[in-house]
Amino acid sequence: MLYRIYCLYLPHILCNTMQTTTHSNETLYPHVSVDCVLLGIHDDELCVLLTERRNAGTGQTEYKLPGSLIYETEDLDEAAYRILNETTGLKRVLLRQFRSFGSPHRTANKEDVLWLENASKMKIGRIVTIAYLALCKVRRIKIGEKYGPVQWTPIASLPRLPFDHKEIIAEAVKEIRLWTDVEPAIVFDYLPPLFTASQLRRTYEIIYDKRIDVRNFHKRINAMEYVVQTEESQQGMPHRSARYYCFDKKKYNNIRAKLNTI
Amino acid sequence: MLYRIYCLYLPHILCNTMQTTTHSNETLYPHVSVDCVLLGIHDDELCVLLTERRNAGTGQTEYKLPGSLIYETEDLDEAAYRILNETTGLKRVLLRQFRSFGSPHRTANKEDVLWLENASKMKIGRIVTIAYLALCKVRRIKIGEKYGPVQWTPIASLPRLPFDHKEIIAEAVKEIRLWTDVEPAIVFDYLPPLFTASQLRRTYEIIYDKRIDVRNFHKRINAMEYVVQTEESQQGMPHRSARYYCFDKKKYNNIRAKLNTI
Numbered sequence: 001m002l003y004r005i006y007c008l009y010l011p012h013i014l015c016n017t018m019q020t021t022t023h024s025n026e027t028l029y030p031h032v033s034v035d036c037v038l039l040g041i042h043d044d045e046l047c048v049l050l051t052e053r054r055n056a057g058t059g060q061t062e063y064k065l066p067g068s069l070i071y072e073t074e075d076l077d078e079a080a081y082r083i084l085n086e087t088t089g090l091k092r093v094l095l096r097q098f099r100s101f102g103s104p105h106r107t108a109n110k111e112d113v114l115w116l117e118n119a120s121k122m123k124i125g126r127i128v129t130i131a132y133l134a135l136c137k138v139r140r141i142k143i144g145e146k147y148g149p150v151q152w153t154p155i156a157s158l159p160r161l162p163f164d165h166k167e168i169i170a171e172a173v174k175e176i177r178l179w180t181d182v183e184p185a186i187v188f189d190y191l192p193p194l195f196t197a198s199q200l201r202r203t204y205e206i207i208y209d210k211r212i213d214v215r216n217f218h219k220r221i222n223a224m225e226y227v228v229q230t231e232e233s234q235q236g237m238p239h240r241s242a243r244y245y246c247f248d249k250k251k252y253n254n255i256r257a258k259l260n261t262i
Numbered sequence: 263m264l265y266r267i268y269c270l271y272l273p274h275i276l277c278n279t280m281q282t283t284t285h286s287n288e289t290l291y292p293h294v295s296v297d298c299v300l301l302g303i304h305d306d307e308l309c310v311l312l313t314e315r316r317n318a319g320t321g322q323t324e325y326k327l328p329g330s331l332i333y334e335t336e337d338l339d340e341a342a343y344r345i346l347n348e349t350t351g352l353k354r355v356l357l358r359q360f361r362s363f364g365s366p367h368r369t370a371n372k373e374d375v376l377w378l379e380n381a382s383k384m385k386i387g388r389i390v391t392i393a394y395l396a397l398c399k400v401r402r403i404k405i406g407e408k409y410g411p412v413q414w415t416p417i418a419s420l421p422r423l424p425f426d427h428k429e430i431i432a433e434a435v436k437e438i439r440l441w442t443d444v445e446p447a448i449v450f451d452y453l454p455p456l457f458t459a460s461q462l463r464r465t466y467e468i469i470y471d472k473r474i475d476v477r478n479f480h481k482r483i484n485a486m487e488y489v490v491q492t493e494e495s496q497q498g499m500p501h502r503s504a505r506y507y508c509f510d511k512k513k514y515n516n517i518r519a520k521l522n523t524i
Contacts, residue, residue, distance in 0.1 A: 029291040029292075029293065030291075030292075030293075030294050030332075031291065031292075032292050032294065032364065032390045070292075070364065070390075072366070072388075073366055074366070075364060075365045075366070076362060076363075076364040076365075076390070097361060097362065099359060100338060100359060100362045100392045101338075102294065102332065102337060102338040102392070103337045103338075104334070104335055104336070104337070126334075128294045128332075128338070128390070128392075130362045130364070130390075180522070181522060182444040182445065183444065184521055184522045184524075204524045208524060212524065220523040220524065221523075223519075223520065223523045224520070224521075224522075224523055225520065252521075255517070255520050255521055256521070257485075258485065258486070258487065258517050259446055259486075259514075259517055259518070259521075260442070260443060260446045260486075261482040261483075261485045261486055262446075262466045262470060262474065262482065
């Protein structure tokens with residue numbers, strides 16, 4: 001299993017095959033929640049949408065992923081779209097369930113449990129959460145209007161978060177990179193129809209969180225036959241104006257077709 | 263979002279965005295289970311591994327996906343590997359969590375609930391299940407030894423199954439096809455190192471559940487530059503012996519690289 005689609009899963013899974021399973025075989029009544037990870041590029045950084053909460057004890061503002069325990073009569077997807085809508089007012093974002101998190105250690109921090117018990121008016125034991133993910137265009141979410149309060153927060157400088165929300169965000173970022181590996185067209189959904197080489201380079205740098213050498217980036221673009229240079233250039237730039245490129249979906253799908261002709 | 267990796271998700275997700283969410287906002291204590299979908303090609307058919315259970319009422323043998331409520335101290339992945347090991351004796355299968363199922367209608371059938379209440383000695387309300395998936399080489403699982411009893415059952419002729427197990431299996435088959443779309447190398451992991459054109463064609467036919475025209479299949483193979491004809495042929499065949507092909511991973515990765523040069 002050497003192929004990229006597995007790469008992110010394999011180490012994670014193999015370590016589990018090594019674990020001994022000497023457990024209490026009592027079962028339990030956990031709670032089930034849904035958490036939504038909305039990722040977007042904001043101020044030239046990969047950001048995640050966090051909601052604010054007031055800490056009853058300290059009175060300080062804290063942050064968390066948008067999420068909720070599931071309601072008695074709703075399906076998981078319905079819960080995810082309810083949370084999305086209550087948080088952002090959006091309805092038509094492509095939210096994808098990407099992984100469930102159910103470690104017994106999720107509720108190790110008594111402060112987190114206390115907050116949730118106050119918020120839900122229920123005794124909280126273990127919580128299994130179903131995480132959903134979307135790559136959003138930031139401008140679609142209007143901060144500080146009737147929804148929220150929410151905040152785009154750079155992945156690189158997350159505040160203290162409850163439960164395993166930092167782990168969920170880290171896994172969501174890996175998932176977005178996996179989508180980009182197997183279907184790089186995602187990147188071009190995210191760019192405007194006409195984009196410069198540096199816009200494309202910067203988008204890849206932000207998604208993969210790595211520097212890409214400017215000098216040989218044009219070589220890389222040329223190797224992607226579906227990234228086509230247009231006749232148009234940026235207007236009103238102080239220095240030499242950069243040429244615009246566009247995404248040729250037909251050429252892209254032709255390369256895809258070479259991978260699978262069935 | 264026109265690209266293949268989304269195709270299977272989009273209809274499912276859009277329909278959810280249409281739903282009105284007028285729900286009881288009471289929360290609840292559901293149970294959480296893990297179910298394992300092991301798919302494999304057996305007797306020239308796509309099959310799923312089912313475990314047997316005795317119906318206390320009728321005394322008849324019934325079938326279900328290998329699964330269990332999670333134990334108090336185990337993580338979801340640990341539960342999945344416990345179930346895999348208890349069912350098949352295997353430890354090192356690449357099990358991937360692929361989706362959670364949590365519809366309130368999962369427990370609509372009283373007979374299923376009664377069986378689970380008897381088996382678990384607990385009052386069962388709603389159950390959210392985390393489904394895991396693996397594509398297995400059938401010969402690795404020794405039916406009827408100390409593990410089981412289990413049975414490879416053709417997807418095309420499933421018996422009555424409890425809860426939403428048929429839906430889970432249908433989604434697992436879609437997921438395997440999605441993996442094959444984005445990473446067709448999976449198919450070659452499944453074949454022997456040397457394979458004939460008809461073995462390859464038949465494997466694709468079984469995974470995609472569609473007939474592939476024999477006459478132009480060689481054209482399709484030629485279009486997959488990473489499927490390379492060898493000098494060797496099948497031995498001891500009554501008629502004209504077929505030429506063997508092999509999978510050229512280097513060429514495959516070169517085509518992959520054209521999709522993403524970053």
